[in-house]
Amino acid sequence: MSTTTTTPAPAGAGPAAAAKSPGRSLNLNAVLVEGRALIALIIIIAIFALLSDNYLTAGNLTTITKQVAFNAIIALGMLMVILNGGIDLSVGSAVGLTGAVAGNLFRGVDLPLTDAVMFPKLWVIVILSVAVGMLVGWLNGLLIARLNLAPFIVTLGMLYVARGLTQVLLNGQNITNELSGDPVLGNTGFFTIFASRPLGLPLSAWVMILFAVVFSIILTRTPFGRWLYATGSNERAAQLSGVPVKRVQTRIYVLSGLCAGVVGILQVANISSSTADLGQFYELNAIAAVVIGGAALSGGRGSVRGTIIGAFVIGFLANGLVIVGVSPFWQQVITGAVIILAVAVDQIQQIVQRRRNARRAVANARQANRESAAASG
Amino acid sequence: MKILSGVEQPSGGQLVLDGEPVELTSTTDAVARGISIIHQELNLCSNLSVRDNIFIGRELRTRTGAIDYGTERDITAALMARLEEPIRPGTLVQDLRVGQQQIIEIARALAADARILIMDEPTSALSASEVEVLFKVIRDLTAQGVAIVYISHHLEEAIEIADYAVVFRDGDLVATEKAANIDLSWVVRQMVGREADYDFREEPRNYGEVALSIQGVTVADPDSGRVVVNNVSIDVREGEIVCLYGLMGAGRTELMEALAGRDAISGGRVLLGERDLAGTGIAGRIAAGLGLVPEDRQRDGLVQMMSVGKNMSLPSLLSSVRNFLITRRTERESVAREIVDVRVKTSSPDALITSLSGGNQQKVVIGKMLLTQPKVLLLDEPTRGIDVGAKGEIFALLFREAKKGLAVLYVTSEVGEALTASHRILVMSKGRVVKELDPRTCTRDEVMAASGESDLEHHAAGAAAAVTDSGTAASESNGAHQ
Numbered sequence: 001m002s003t004t005t006t007t008p009a010p011a012g013a014g015p016a017a018a019a020k021s022p023g024r025s026l027n028l029n030a031v032l033v034e035g036r037a038l039i040a041l042i043i044i045i046a047i048f049a050l051l052s053d054n055y056l057t058a059g060n061l062t063t064i065t066k067q068v069a070f071n072a073i074i075a076l077g078m079l080m081v082i083l084n085g086g087i088d089l090s091v092g093s094a095v096g097l098t099g100a101v102a103g104n105l106f107r108g109v110d111l112p113l114t115d116a117v118m119f120p121k122l123w124v125i126v127i128l129s130v131a132v133g134m135l136v137g138w139l140n141g142l143l144i145a146r147l148n149l150a151p152f153i154v155t156l157g158m159l160y161v162a163r164g165l166t167q168v169l170l171n172g173q174n175i176t177n178e179l180s181g182d183p184v185l186g187n188t189g190f191f192t193i194f195a196s197r198p199l200g201l202p203l204s205a206w207v208m209i210l211f212a213v214v215f216s217i218i219l220t221r222t223p224f225g226r227w228l229y230a231t232g233s234n235e236r237a238a239q240l241s242g243v244p245v246k247r248v249q250t251r252i253y254v255l256s257g258l259c260a261g262v263v264g265i266l267q268v269a270n271i272s273s274s275t276a277d278l279g280q281f282y283e284l285n286a287i288a289a290v291v292i293g294g295a296a297l298s299g300g301r302g303s304v305r306g307t308i309i310g311a312f313v314i315g316f317l318a319n320g321l322v323i324v325g326v327s328p329f330w331q332q333v334i335t336g337a338v339i340i341l342a343v344a345v346d347q348i349q350q351i352v353q354r355r356r357n358a359r360r361a362v363a364n365a366r367q368a369n370r371e372s373a374a375a376s377g
Numbered sequence: 378m379k380i381l382s383g384v385e386q387p388s389g390g391q392l393v394l395d396g397e398p399v400e401l402t403s404t405t406d407a408v409a410r411g412i413s414i415i416h417q418e419l420n421l422c423s424n425l426s427v428r429d430n431i432f433i434g435r436e437l438r439t440r441t442g443a444i445d446y447g448t449e450r451d452i453t454a455a456l457m458a459r460l461e462e463p464i465r466p467g468t469l470v471q472d473l474r475v476g477q478q479q480i481i482e483i484a485r486a487l488a489a490d491a492r493i494l495i496m497d498e499p500t501s502a503l504s505a506s507e508v509e510v511l512f513k514v515i516r517d518l519t520a521q522g523v524a525i526v527y528i529s530h531h532l533e534e535a536i537e538i539a540d541y542a543v544v545f546r547d548g549d550l551v552a553t554e555k556a557a558n559i560d561l562s563w564v565v566r567q568m569v570g571r572e573a574d575y576d577f578r579e580e581p582r583n584y585g586e587v588a589l590s591i592q593g594v595t596v597a598d599p600d601s602g603r604v605v606v607n608n609v610s611i612d613v614r615e616g617e618i619v620c621l622y623g624l625m626g627a628g629r630t631e632l633m634e635a636l637a638g639r640d641a642i643s644g645g646r647v648l649l650g651e652r653d654l655a656g657t658g659i660a661g662r663i664a665a666g667l668g669l670v671p672e673d674r675q676r677d678g679l680v681q682m683m684s685v686g687k688n689m690s691l692p693s694l695l696s697s698v699r700n701f702l703i704t705r706r707t708e709r710e711s712v713a714r715e716i717v718d719v720r721v722k723t724s725s726p727d728a729l730i731t732s733l734s735g736g737n738q739q740k741v742v743i744g745k746m747l748l749t750q751p752k753v754l755l756l757d758e759p760t761r762g763i764d765v766g767a768k769g770e771i772f773a774l775l776f777r778e779a780k781k782g783l784a785v786l787y788v789t790s791e792v793g794e795a796l797t798a799s800h801r802i803l804v805m806s807k808g809r810v811v812k813e814l815d816p817r818t819c820t821r822d823e824v825m826a827a828s829g830e831s832d833l834e835h836h837a838a839g840a841a842a843a844v845t846d847s848g849t850a851a852s853e854s855n856g857a858h859q
Contacts, residue, residue: 237676
């Protein structure tokens with residue numbers, strides 16, 4: 001099994017891997033687009049490294065990586081949805097809901113008709129919570145694929161529904177103490193596992209790497225991935241080629257929900273608390289990462305590699321702005337400008353490419369004309 | 378064409394208008410200089426009225442800056458009178474027939490004082506009587522001094538209406554001639570660079586078992602509630618090529634899409650061999666051996682963002698899968714074999730599908746269905762918008778596959794094709810199969826009469842005289858135009 005993903009080591013390793021993609025002359029443009037995100041990343045790192053000595057320290061890089069990982073995992077799910085030409089605005093709320101469900105399961109479930117309270121085991125809690133995230137996605141997918149509702153509206157509605165349910169479950173109180181579990185109840189070990197740092201990297205970074213590899217294989221090596229690109233580019237043609245377009249559409253929202261659920265668990269462990277505003281605006285950061293990574297919002301174009309780079313661009317930028325002491329208000333202005341700049345450069349690049357193609361075609365035709373004239377004369 | 382209408386700029390050369398070199402920087406610029414274009418796909422906003430469509434982008438203003446609806450309405454009414462179409466200015470475009478919508482496009486060009494009118498395949502969606510109206514309008518316009526560039530792959534039409542013929546092939550101008558001096562075979566010769574009188578008629582053979590049996594199929598359009606296919610029964614045998622001839626709107630495409638499994642049938646049965654296909658989806662039908670090559674290549678046939686190879690392997694992808702993963706070598710090999718087999722001219726399987734010519738794109742669409750090893754192949758207008766040479770190659774391919782046992786049912790609206798490239802002709806009209814003909818014995822007129830087309834012959838006789846010397850109509854026959 002050959003891996004096609006660039007594992008996003010924080011600088012250095014990326015450029016070489018992105019530049020040479022053997023046998024992919026077709027995706028020249030895609031490579032250029034990703035190359036552009038990579039150049040942006042390098043420029044950002046260079047600027048902030050010059051401005052602050054605290055930027056390129058091991059401690060800070062770890063902090064960045066942890067933050068990037070949360071966004072990157074969500075963005076991978078978002079990439080699937082965007083490749084299909086859809087959008088998932090509900091992921092942030094799904095993160096919150098997953099966290100709230102996990103918190104409540106730690107607190108114990110009152111069994112109906114009895115006085116008993118059930119305390120599920122740790123692994124049951126984790127699976128059930130992530131399943132809730134997937135359930136949110138599945139509902140999105142069902143409404144979008146089977147009822148032909150607009151993804152924007154469905155997931156916007158789900159954003160409110162899931163956030164509301166989060167608040168209902170937490171009832172105005174954060175859940176913090178119960179998360180440690182109780183040896184008597186047999187649900188301990190949450191932080192030991194989910195806030196651990198194997199080999200010095202936070203667990204979330206490992207999950208990001210795992211997801212990047214798996215999603216990359218899904219996209220490039222499985223029929224599902226091919227079908228996803230096909231439906232995103234031309235759904236009618238895909239359908240007439242026998243692609244199960246509805247099933248593909250439903251599944252990508254489930255995958256997006258899965259990513260949100262996993263981040264929900266990791267984030268609760270990270271901040272040691274289940275709060276009602278957990279995951280707010282995550283959907284926007286994820287969309288930004290996917291777009292900076294070269295994906296087309298209309299579907300059919302985008303890659304795991306680009307998305308991961310996009311997430312790092314946002315992460316390094318946000319962190320750098322904090323470190324050099326830019327005011328939080330201006331941070332937002334700059335982040336927004338970078339996102340717009342990314343898509344504008346993408347568009348300009350395509351225009352230039354088209355002009356260049358036209359010029360080359362004309363030169364070739366002239367050459368052919370001269371040759372045929374020479375041959376006949 | 379895009380250059381003439383100002384959509385794109387030329388990479389070289391110049392345009393000369395009234396003796397002066399001009400540069401058209403935008404469509405508004407072109408319109409201001411009197412050049413208007415009517416595209417094959419009509420550019421009308423169907424939710425707006427006729428008046429609004431005619432003045433769209435050039436709305437007349439009153440002194441306050443509001444739209445001057447009164448004047449717009451009067452001008453529209455005057456234009457309709459000039460074009461002899463009794464359409465009220467307030468009518469919504471969506472309520473008009475396609476032929477009438479085309480008249481609106483012409484009116485819009487006239488409202489902009491067009492002196493040069495470019496028409497791209499204007500008759501592709503028209504019935505015979507509507508074509509007649511259009512031709513009358515064209516003659517009136519040329520009499521009034523409007524020059525018309527008439528782009529068509531419908532050769533008879535082009536010869537009938539034009540004063541000068543200009544033939545394009547693969548982006549090169551290959552011939553110019555006065556229409557009076559040319560005939561059909563001249564045009565065809567110029568287009569292919571050789572005589573392309575393909576004729577695939579063969580003696581009847583012993584065909585195999587019934588491969589596809591359509592029994593009393595009825596299809597209703599859920600939007601309009603109309604019955605578009607009415608109690609159609611067709612048997613196609615192994616190795617047989619059946620041509621379904623009919624005009625646009627006769628229910629041919631609806632029948633094809635219902636057979637492919639996209640639309641539900643409201644009555645009747647479809648049997649593939651012995652198997653009833655009720656409840657089987659598109660993927661299931663492809664797996665069972667029934668594939669469709671759809672009519673609209675760009676909309677339904679191709680995934681534009683993908684390469685030639687990935688388009689080719691899409692329907693048969695699962696056959697290259699081992700352990701949930703696509704075996705790239707298997708995929709590449711079968712694609713490479715099929716590219717040779719259907720003679721696609723491409724630099725590589727990794728070339729973008731959009732870089733191919735129309736004929737080669739069509740071969741990819743046919744090839745991708747052949748890769749699924751079908752028993753029955755349905756083709757809806759398989760030669761639409763491709764040049765004569767590629768047409769011949771596609772039919773040669775179908776006849777070759779038929780000899781190996783493939784059953785073929787294809788739809789066409791070109792009589793010539795029906796007569797020269799089928800074993801049996803079925804004529805469809807208003808949702809029904811109205812006649813069965815033998816291509817070796819029947820005539821052009823028989824086929825057209827059965828389909829409900831009026832006889833174009835007497836109408837052609839008066840054509841040449843109607844064009845006056847004040848205006849010029851030129852025809853451009855373009856094999857692979859944009």
